[in-house]
Amino acid sequence: MARNLIAQVDLSAIRHNYQLARAQAPQARAVAIIKADAYGHGAIQVARSLESEADAFGVAAIEEALELRDAGITRPVLLLEGFFETEELPLIQQHKLWTALHSIEQLEKLEAYLERHPDSRGLHVWLKIDSGMHRLGIEPALAAGALQRLQALPAVEKLVVMSHFACADEPQRPHTERQLQQIDKAVAGHSVDLSLCNSAGVMHWPQAHQQWLRPGIMLYGASPFTEPQTVASRLRPGMTLTTEIIAVRDVQAGESVGYGASWVAEKPTRIGTLAVGYADGYSRHAPSGTPVWLNGRRTALAGRVSMDMSTIDLSLHPEAKPGDQVELWGANVTVNEVADWCGTIPYTLLSGLTRRVKRRYTDDQPF
Ligand SMILES: Cc1ncc(COP(=O)(O)O)c(C=O)c1O
Structure with a gap:
C-alpha cells in the first residue's frame, strides 16, 4: 500500500455536532459552515451527509458554492463574503445562492445590476454589519439606510442582518456584549431576522442566538474555547x-x-x-x-x-x-x-x- 496517512472523517459525528448546535437554540435555524473544504473534512461529503437536516450551508465565496452545486447539493448556500465582482450576480441568481452584502460599494453594485435587470427576483441578501470586529461589514450608523435601500428592491425576497463576534470564545471579555449593543442600535425599529453566532456564540451566548446560527468549528468536533466547556465536552471528533x-x-x-x-x-x-x-x-x-x-x-x-x-x-x-x-x-x-x-x-x-x-x-x- 502507498503512504498510509489517513484522515478518517466520521460523518455521523459531524451530524451529531450539527444537531448539538441546533439543540442549543431549538427555535433558530443553522447555516452549517463548510468553507475551506469543510475545514479540511471535504465539503461535498459533509454537505451530502448534512443535506437532509442543514437549513443552509455557508462558504467563503462563489467558487466553493459552485463546487457544491456541481456535486448536486441543492440546499441554500450562503456566500459569507458576498460577491467580489458584479459578474457573479447572474450566477448567484442562476444557482439560487444567498449572498452576504458587506459594504456600501457592494450595495451600489447590486443596485446598478438590478437597474439593468429589473425583472430579477428571489434574492436572499445577508446584510453584514460591522459591530466591532472591524474586518467586514457596514458601519452600524449606515445600517438603517442600507436596509431601506435593500427593502426597496423588488428583487430582494429575503433580508437577514448578520454580524460576527471577535471574542465570543473568550467569555470573560466585554467585547461580545458591546457588539450586541451595537447590533441592537443598528437594527432598532426594523423587524429583520438576525444571524450573529459562530460556534462560540452558539455554545456560550444564548442571548445572541436569534433566528440564524452559523456553527463552523464545532461541527468538526473541535472547541473554539481554550478552557473546558460544557457543550464542547459533548462534541464528537469529526x-x-x-x-x-x-x-x-x-x-x-x-x-x-x-x-x-x-x-x-x-x-x-x-x-x-x-x-x-x-x-x-x-x-x-x-x-x-x-x-x-x-x-x-x-x-x-x-x-x-x-x-x-x-x-x-x-x-x-x-x-x-x-x-x-x-x-x-x-x-x-x-x-x-x-x-x-x-x-x-x-x-x-x-x-x-x-x-x-x-x-x-x-x-x-x-x-
Ligand atoms: C462569517 C462567519 N460566520 C461563521 C463562521 C464559523 O465560525 P466558527 O468556525 O468559529 O464556528 C465563520 C468562520 O470563520 C465566519 O467567518
Missing part, C-alpha cells in the same frame, strides 16, 4: 488523523534526532519514524513533547517535524514496529490539544491538511 511507523531505531544517550539536532536522548531510546510531515499539514510548530496515540497509550514527538516525516519516542512502547498505526489527533489526542502544543488553533490544523492526506469516510447511518 476527524481522526492517523499514520504509521515506517522505521524504528535505537539511539544512544547523547545522540540527537532530526533537523537541527534539537532533541537529544538523555538515555538509550528507541525512536519511531512516522509518515507525516509539514507538507501534509502536520504543523512544523508541533514541538518535541506533542502527544500522539500508539497501541492504546500516549507517547510524544521527539525531534522536529520535517517535510514528510516526524519522529516519536518509543521508550514506553518496546513492542512498537513498522506498520503500527499512530493517531496524530482524534478521540485520544484531541486536535485542540495538538493545536495548544503548536501555539495555534484547531482551525489551522484541520483546514491546513493538504491533498497528500487521503480522506476516508465513515457513517453509521449511510444513506
Whole structure:
C-alpha cells in the first residue's frame, strides 16, 4: 500500500455536532459552515451527509458554492463574503445562492445590476454589519439606510442582518456584549431576522442566538474555547488523523534526532519514524513533547517535524514496529490539544491538511 496517512472523517459525528448546535437554540435555524473544504473534512461529503437536516450551508465565496452545486447539493448556500465582482450576480441568481452584502460599494453594485435587470427576483441578501470586529461589514450608523435601500428592491425576497463576534470564545471579555449593543442600535425599529453566532456564540451566548446560527468549528468536533466547556465536552471528533511507523531505531544517550539536532536522548531510546510531515499539514510548530496515540497509550514527538516525516519516542512502547498505526489527533489526542502544543488553533490544523492526506469516510447511518 502507498503512504498510509489517513484522515478518517466520521460523518455521523459531524451530524451529531450539527444537531448539538441546533439543540442549543431549538427555535433558530443553522447555516452549517463548510468553507475551506469543510475545514479540511471535504465539503461535498459533509454537505451530502448534512443535506437532509442543514437549513443552509455557508462558504467563503462563489467558487466553493459552485463546487457544491456541481456535486448536486441543492440546499441554500450562503456566500459569507458576498460577491467580489458584479459578474457573479447572474450566477448567484442562476444557482439560487444567498449572498452576504458587506459594504456600501457592494450595495451600489447590486443596485446598478438590478437597474439593468429589473425583472430579477428571489434574492436572499445577508446584510453584514460591522459591530466591532472591524474586518467586514457596514458601519452600524449606515445600517438603517442600507436596509431601506435593500427593502426597496423588488428583487430582494429575503433580508437577514448578520454580524460576527471577535471574542465570543473568550467569555470573560466585554467585547461580545458591546457588539450586541451595537447590533441592537443598528437594527432598532426594523423587524429583520438576525444571524450573529459562530460556534462560540452558539455554545456560550444564548442571548445572541436569534433566528440564524452559523456553527463552523464545532461541527468538526473541535472547541473554539481554550478552557473546558460544557457543550464542547459533548462534541464528537469529526476527524481522526492517523499514520504509521515506517522505521524504528535505537539511539544512544547523547545522540540527537532530526533537523537541527534539537532533541537529544538523555538515555538509550528507541525512536519511531512516522509518515507525516509539514507538507501534509502536520504543523512544523508541533514541538518535541506533542502527544500522539500508539497501541492504546500516549507517547510524544521527539525531534522536529520535517517535510514528510516526524519522529516519536518509543521508550514506553518496546513492542512498537513498522506498520503500527499512530493517531496524530482524534478521540485520544484531541486536535485542540495538538493545536495548544503548536501555539495555534484547531482551525489551522484541520483546514491546513493538504491533498497528500487521503480522506476516508465513515457513517453509521449511510444513506
Ligand atoms: C462569517 C462567519 N460566520 C461563521 C463562521 C464559523 O465560525 P466558527 O468556525 O468559529 O464556528 C465563520 C468562520 O470563520 C465566519 O467567518
